[in-house]
């Protein structure tokens with residue numbers, strides 16, 4: 001592999017996470033979302049999409065409405081790219097998520113470098129591969145099964161909604177899921193099970209669920225994790241056992257950021273996908 005100092009990059013990322021001028025005082029949540037959306041385009045049938053190649057650099061992908069607001073995360077990381085020009089964007093964006101999770105009190109997530117950016121915009125996966133929050137369990141399953149995840153992993157990954165908030169002007173949904181959205185815990189699962197959630201319309205006319213004081217929210221997709229019996233089993237386990245949630249989240253997030261990354265003997269990722277896969281995009 002290379003002798004680059006990825007630890008030094010991680011240390012710099014950690015420094016930009018506290019930020020009094022942004023959201024709840026942290027860039028962490030939006031960095032986690034960038035790592036997830038950069039990776040969550042993967043399709044296991046064609047081998048297309050995924051973090052390798054950092055295809056969100058291209059307008060076709062960055063303008064997918066699901067990616068609204070992620071320009072903030074990309075901009076926050078830009079000074080770090082300038083300081084360490086040798087790191088690929090695809091490594092930087094995935095590392096950003098991993099560093100943010102740990103800095104906010106979450107688990108250590110195994111991360112490996114070696115992703116490469118040298119792909120042109122022909123490799124951009126089609127828009128529409130990320131989940132739609134207004135839908136339910138069948139939709140989530142079809143999206144995450146396409147990436148190669150099972151029900152347990154879907155619920156574990158969804159626990160990332162313990163972080164951050166919805167912004168009406170980005171997604172059409174509004175508010176945070178938990179009272180402290182910059183601390184990684186299993187509160188999201190506890191609230192899903194134990195708070196009273198009432199369906200309402202938000203200020204831009206979309207249906208979401210509100211806590212009784214109106215301060216917290218759940219998306220329709222979040223609520224499907226408690227109404228679907230197979231998902232619910234895992235919500236109950238993770239609400240009761242924070243350590244189990246941390247262990248399973250770490251494994252699933254690590255798998256997410258590795259999707260479609262096939263490394264050669266040098267550790268560097270191989271060219272994004274075969275011409276056959278590319279022809280099927």
Ligand code: CCH
Nearest residue numbers: 029030032036131132133157160164165166167170171221
């Ligand atoms: Fe998410 N997420 N997410 N999410 N998400 C949003 C925000 C965050 C869905 C919809 C939304 C995952 C799964 C899903 C984060 C991490 C993960 C928003 C608000 C919507 C809508 C965006 C806005 O307005 O800014 C749906 C639907 C699914 C699955 O069905 C997974 C998986 C992860 C990571 C493992 C994080 C973090 C945020 C907060 C971002 C911020 O800017 O605060």
